[in-house]
Amino acid sequence: MTTAVIVFPGTNCEQDTEYALNMVGLDAELVWHRDTDLSGADSVVLPGGFAHGDYLRTGAIARFSPIMKEVERLAATDVPVLGICNGFQVLCEAGILGGALVANQDLKFICKPVTVRVASTDSVLTAAATVGQVLRIPLNSYEGNYITQDSPLQNGDDHVILRYCDTDGSLTAAANPNGSAHAIAGIANSRGNVAGLMPHPERAIESILGSADGRVLFESFAASVSAVKA
Amino acid sequence: MTVQETPAHIQLGMTDAEYTDVTDLLGREPRPAELAMYSVMWSEHCSYKSSRIHLGRFNSNQPWVVVGPGENAGVVDLGDGWLAALRIESHNHPSFVEPHQGAATGVGGILRDIFTMGARPIGVWDAIRFGPLEETRNRYLLEGVVSGIAGYGNAVGVPTLGGEVEFADRFSKNPLVNVMALGILRQDQLVLSAASGEGNLAILLGNATGKDGIGGASILASASFEEGDEEKRPSVQVGDPFEEKKLIEACLELYDKGLVVAIQDLGAAGISCATSETAGNGGMGMDVDIDAVHLREPGMTPGEILMSESQERMLAIVQPDNVDEVLSIASRWEIDASTIGNVTAGPALRVYSQGTLVAEVPAASLADDAPKYDRPSLRPGYLDEVWGQEPQIPEDLDAAHVLGRLLDDPAIGDRSWISSQYDHMLFLNTVVEPGHDGSLLRIKGTAKGMAVSTDGDSLRTYLDPRRGAARIVFESALNVAVTGARPYALVDNLNFGNPENPEVMWQLIEAIEGMAWACEEIDVPVVGGNVSLYNQTDGTDIYPAPVVGMLGFCDPMPDQPPRLDRAEDGMSIWVIGQEPNGDFAASAYDRIINASLGGRPLDVDGDMARRVIAATATLAYEMPVLHDISSGGLAVALAEIAFKSGVGFTLDELPHRDLFDETPLRVIAVGPGHSLDTLVPHRRIGTFTGDVLDFSTAGSISLDDARTIWSNALPNRMH
Numbered sequence: 030m031t032t033a034v035i036v037f038p039g040t041n042c043e044q045d046t047e048y049a050l051n052m053v054g055l056d057a058e059l060v061w062h063r064d065t066d067l068s069g070a071d072s073v074v075l076p077g078g079f080a081h082g083d084y085l086r087t088g089a090i091a092r093f094s095p096i097m098k099e100v101e102r103l104a105a106t107d108v109p110v111l112g113i114c115n116g117f118q119v120l121c122e123a124g125i126l127g128g129a130l131v132a133n134q135d136l137k138f139i140c141k142p143v144t145v146r147v148a149s150t151d152s153v154l155t156a157a158a159t160v161g162q163v164l165r166i167p168l169n170s171y172e173g174n175y176i177t178q179d180s181p182l183q184n185g186d187d188h189v190i191l192r193y194c195d196t197d198g199s200l201t202a203a204a205n206p207n208g209s210a211h212a213i214a215g216i217a218n219s220r221g222n223v224a225g226l227m228p229h230p231e232r233a234i235e236s237i238l239g240s241a242d243g244r245v246l247f248e249s250f251a252a253s254v255s256a257v258k259a
Numbered sequence: 260m261t262v263q264e265t266p267a268h269i270q271l272g273m274t275d276a277e278y279t280d281v282t283d284l285l286g287r288e289p290r291p292a293e294l295a296m297y298s299v300m301w302s303e304h305c306s307y308k309s310s311r312i313h314l315g316r317f318n319s320n321q322p323w324v325v326v327g328p329g330e331n332a333g334v335v336d337l338g339d340g341w342l343a344a345l346r347i348e349s350h351n352h353p354s355f356v357e358p359h360q361g362a363a364t365g366v367g368g369i370l371r372d373i374f375t376m377g378a379r380p381i382g383v384w385d386a387i388r389f390g391p392l393e394e395t396r397n398r399y400l401l402e403g404v405v406s407g408i409a410g411y412g413n414a415v416g417v418p419t420l421g422g423e424v425e426f427a428d429r430f431s432k433n434p435l436v437n438v439m440a441l442g443i444l445r446q447d448q449l450v451l452s453a454a455s456g457e458g459n460l461a462i463l464l465g466n467a468t469g470k471d472g473i474g475g476a477s478i479l480a481s482a483s484f485e486e487g488d489e490e491k492r493p494s495v496q497v498g499d500p501f502e503e504k505k506l507i508e509a510c511l512e513l514y515d516k517g518l519v520v521a522i523q524d525l526g527a528a529g530i531s532c533a534t535s536e537t538a539g540n541g542g543m544g545m546d547v548d549i550d551a552v553h554l555r556e557p558g559m560t561p562g563e564i565l566m567s568e569s570q571e572r573m574l575a576i577v578q579p580d581n582v583d584e585v586l587s588i589a590s591r592w593e594i595d596a597s598t599i600g601n602v603t604a605g606p607a608l609r610v611y612s613q614g615t616l617v618a619e620v621p622a623a624s625l626a627d628d629a630p631k632y633d634r635p636s637l638r639p640g641y642l643d644e645v646w647g648q649e650p651q652i653p654e655d656l657d658a659a660h661v662l663g664r665l666l667d668d669p670a671i672g673d674r675s676w677i678s679s680q681y682d683h684m685l686f687l688n689t690v691v692e693p694g695h696d697g698s699l700l701r702i703k704g705t706a707k708g709m710a711v712s713t714d715g716d717s718l719r720t721y722l723d724p725r726r727g728a729a730r731i732v733f734e735s736a737l738n739v740a741v742t743g744a745r746p747y748a749l750v751d752n753l754n755f756g757n758p759e760n761p762e763v764m765w766q767l768i769e770a771i772e773g774m775a776w777a778c779e780e781i782d783v784p785v786v787g788g789n790v791s792l793y794n795q796t797d798g799t800d801i802y803p804a805p806v807v808g809m810l811g812f813c814d815p816m817p818d819q820p821p822r823l824d825r826a827e828d829g830m831s832i833w834v835i836g837q838e839p840n841g842d843f844a845a846s847a848y849d850r851i852i853n854a855s856l857g858g859r860p861l862d863v864d865g866d867m868a869r870r871v872i873a874a875t876a877t878l879a880y881e882m883p884v885l886h887d888i889s890s891g892g893l894a895v896a897l898a899e900i901a902f903k904s905g906v907g908f909t910l911d912e913l914p915h916r917d918l919f920d921e922t923p924l925r926v927i928a929v930g931p932g933h934s935l936d937t938l939v940p941h942r943r944i945g946t947f948t949g950d951v952l953d954f955s956t957a958g959s960i961s962l963d964d965a966r967t968i969w970s971n972a973l974p975n976r977m978h
Contacts, residue, residue, distance in 0.1 A: 039505075041416025044686070045686060079416070082502075137679075140413075140680065140681055237701070239692075
């Protein structure tokens with residue numbers, strides 16, 4: 030069994046994601062968006078990039094890619110499903126997670142390390158972290174501004190797992206890089222098996238890259254995969 | 260009265276003499292499609308006709324050079340089967356006419372040059388020049404160029420890892436947009452452009468051919484600008500990074516499976532260039548069926564199809580047995596492909612439309628028989644005048660005041676307004692990111708590292724083209740050396756004015772001499788280059804702006820490469836290299852404080868350059884911080900370290916002028932202890948500590964105040 034890393038035309042973080050999954054002991058397999066079978070997968074990651082060029086709207090075309098039926102099927106079970114950046118946008122567009130991601134507040138692409146605070150450990154992405162833990166992880170997006178009608182998104186179907194914060198963990202306006210509602214950087218579904226986040230934890234997987242803080246998130250994911258298997 | 264119609268060749272940017280050459284070569288009048296092909300292929304942009312005889316001065320002979328100038332990109336050997344491909348290109352004129360698309364397609368074009376060689380592109384660097392940001396239009400151009408680079412580079416999935424920016428009046432109506440790209444590949448993946456094998460097929464991959472960019476190379480890139488040239492907008496191409504991303508992946512898979520004999524990207528002059536170059540390079544010919552080209556719109560003439568510069572297209576030469584597999588890989592990656600020709604024994608390139616021969620020319624003649632001009636050159640009259648205007652620098656300075664003004668300069672202030680719009684982390688190779696002297700990339704699975712820096716200095720080059728250009732080379736060498744890399748290969752982009760002006764030709768020839776000499780002094784081969792002439796608007800030539808892209812290489816890479824954010828309280832500050840020697844010509848001080856440009860830049864000692872560069876690369880394995888002293892001198896360089904590290908400094912008493920002196924070949928080293936083990940001259944000048952930038956008798960400024968000025972320099976002007 031492997032972690033299926035879904036590749037749409039225009040996806041570009043698939044190899045980085047595979048690299049990070051391998052570092053925490055998971056076998057990754059790149060799966061093309063036209064494939065229709067994920068029966069060999071015990072977990073799924075939708076990596077970052079520009080699926081279908083982000084044309085029309087981020088994720089708007091990708092949600093209709095053939096593989097998405099399988100992703101939806103697995104998301105409804107206990108299988109861990111993770112969307113990173115563009116993958117998060119696709120999960121929201123497909124209705125697997127709630128809310129939507131729109132253009133950054135200042136209408137500019139943002140590529141820089143940000144700090145996020147763990148808001149909940151009830152997810153495949155944060156299970157091994159601790160609430161309040163501050164992680165330094167790069168952000169890399171134009172449509173990273175999370176909006177939702179569910180306010181404050183705590184007790185509904187989905188829940189917040191990561192929020193943008195200062196280096197000391199405070200939630201300030203200045204620490205919210207893109208205008209996201211409630212400083213939301215990542216959410217999970219009610220059962221916690223589906224998680225999405227805008228920052229790129231695979232870019233913070235080794236200290237030589239500036240931070241290894243993303244590792245705890247991948248370790249959470251790996252542990253969740255093992256837990257489901259067991 | 261009769262209206263005299265302008266002859267077709269003049270409309271296409273060709274001179275009467277060049278037209279006569281074509282008729283002599285063919286032995287007849289050219290057909291319309293043939294004239295179209297020659298007009299583009301013999302344009303300045305494609306043929307380098309004004310510069311070619313001088314480019315031979317560059318030396319590319321070093322044992323590690325695998326492919327030198329002439330192919331789509333230079334290739335060097337990194338050992339253990341690893342190769343690096345590098346190339347630089349300009350997209351100056353298109354970026355003035357339409358900044359977003361002009362810059363975007365510049366990125367797309369340079370990436371194709373890299374993956375044409377079989378390499379995966381892993382980084383892009385941008386050297387950009389604009390007029391002062393006080394003018395609205397220059398802000399619009401900067402905003403558009405940056406958004407174009409970001410929009411294309413981020414989406415195509417190649418990180419933008421650095422670059423440089425300069426602002427000066429003469430770029431107001433002629434901005435410069437130079438893009439360098441780097442790729443890596445395994446030795447057995449190297450692909451060249453020369454077609455071989457009679458009967459092999461030519462398959463056009465990628466975007467449909469449309470009417471965009473027709474005449475881009477001849478009409479836009481090879482002519483000066485005048486009022487009303489917005490009408491040239493249809494000559495600018497339109498980029499589609501999504502199409503390019505699919506094309507990259509498809510081509511890399513074709514190489515991986517050994518399915519192509521040769522491949523050529525379609526850039527300037529589109530199909531006419533790609534078919535003639537691949538056939539001509541291989542000493543072959545080609546028959547092309549123009550009707551087989553997949554088109555975006557109906558009703559295009561054969562000439563338009565041949566000249567179109569529609570983006571994201573490649574021409575692969577494939578053995579007949581492999582055609583089905585190539586088409587199936589293209590289809591899997593969701594790109595279009597059509598078989599448009601076959602390789603013949605040659606030497607003719609024959610183009611058919613509706614069964615009729617529309618062009619028949621010797622394939623190699625389009626490239627090889629292009630005119631070469633030995634244009635007259637003349638030492639410019641302005642030199643004596645500017646050399647007489649020695650910069651006036653007082654002996655007693657208020658360093659806080661001067662530094663504050665320098666930090667507020669948009670070319671010195673924090674450039675993260677630009678770099679944070681670029682994805683500079685993709686592929687998990689970025690060890691030292693933009694905002695440092697040079698960026699450093701690892702090659703995963705090895706101990707090897709590659710550092711890159713792009714550098715230009717148009718004002719200093721204007722004051723002395725030979726010395727200015729030489730200094731760019733040494734500066735770029737130091738910028739990679741501070742990461743631990745030794746300078747390994749260089750590509751150059753020669754941006755100059757109108758070559759028909761003898762003073763511009765003199766600048767060009769002198770700059771080539773300076774760069775070639777400097778490269779030889781430090782054993783760096785020149786593996787490729789680009790020449791952009793006619794950078795002139797309304798009769799004013801730009802400042803001569805040669806730009807270099809330096810690749811540095813280290814094996815092993817330092818475990819902890821120096822970074823600007825690694826200075827700590829209590830660490831000593833040394834300056835290694837030359838003693839400051841009163842070098843203020845084209846300095847930031849003269850430009851910003853005196854609002855003047857004059858004097859003659861100092862000459863550089865080649866032996867000292869070699870020693871300082873080598874010593875710097877060695878120190879990179881032990882020092883936490885190394886930083887080249889350049890624009891703004893010692894004070895600015897130290898301030899940058901303080902901002903990134905979050906700690907102030909206290910300097911010993913120095914002659915005040917030394918703080919802003921721009922004598923080259925000087926590097927700041929920061930580290931623990933009180934002694935430095937290096938073979939080049941060095942001096943301890945102070946300590947990092949506290950939260951004040953303390954210049955002793957020259958005054959002081961708080962770290963936070965100085966950083967605020969530096970951080971806001973660019974954003975304040977752009978909002």
